[in-house]
Amino acid sequence: MAQLHQVHAFWSKKCDKIDFKTAKVLVELGPGTGVFTIEMLKRALPDAKLFVIELNDNFFKLLTEKIKDPRVILLNQSADQLDVILKEHGVSHVDAILSSLPLAVIPDQTKKKILIKSYEALKCGGIYVQYQYSLTSKKLIKMCFPKMKISFTTINLPPAFIYTGTK
Numbered sequence: 820m821a822q823l824h825q826v827h828a829f830w831s832k833k834c835d836k837i838d839f840k841t842a843k844v845l846v847e848l849g850p851g852t853g854v855f856t857i858e859m860l861k862r863a864l865p866d867a868k869l870f871v872i873e874l875n876d877n878f879f880k881l882l883t884e885k886i887k888d889p890r891v892i893l894l895n896q897s898a899d900q901l902d903v904i905l906k907e908h909g910v911s912h913v914d915a916i917l918s919s920l921p922l923a924v925i926p927d928q929t930k931k932k933i934l935i936k937s938y939e940a941l942k943c944g945g946i947y948v949q950y951q952y953s954l955t956s957k958k959l960i961k962m963c964f965p966k967m968k969i970s971f972t973t974i975n976l977p978p979a980f981i982y983t984g985t986k
């Protein structure tokens with residue numbers, strides 16, 4: 820129960836910037852076991868779309884079994900294909916992107932591509948939220964999202980930095 824409370828508290832901290840009342844297209848990068856996917860679906864509009872992009876085959880399989888929501892477009896691809904994915908689905912811009920990607924261990928070129936494509940995919944005023952356990956990617960995130968804020972939360976274990984970039 821305490822753990823569930825922790826997930827919810829971290830979730831609120833991570834996502835309180837997203838306006839779920841108006842967002843029509845949302846993207847989640849690196850959902851893993853889908854903890855945040857489920858929380859996003861609780862708040863998203865009935866006619867919203869949520870693109871969920873997970874590279875790992877095992878997590879992808881788990882998510883296909885766990886998430887049965889018609890608003891979700893679940894893809895077993897790399898986040899650096901975001902532009903191609905959105906184009907294939909006829910989406911020009913998205914309202915918000917939530918990323919749990921482990922940027923610290925993703926190769927530099929791929930990481931750069933992901934951040935640039937995320938910025939390009941957002942509508943004007945759209946937001947990119949990323950949590951990380953270190954500040955190693957701060958410079959790159961700031962380069963791609965000049966309007967960026969960092970907060971630190973100890974609600975999560977281990978404590979995490981939450982980057983919020985606005986286009």
Ligand SMILES: C[S@@+](CC[C@H](N)C(=O)[O-])C[C@H]1O[C@@H](n2cnc3c(N)ncnc32)[C@H](O)[C@@H]1O
Binds near residue numbers: 919
């Ligand atoms: C820290 S985990 C996410 C944890 C998740 N919040 C949870 O509670 O289960 C990061 C995820 O990013 C995925 N990932 C790593 N590189 C990726 C990439 N290039 N594209 C999409 N997903 C990727 C990993 O497979 C992993 O599932």
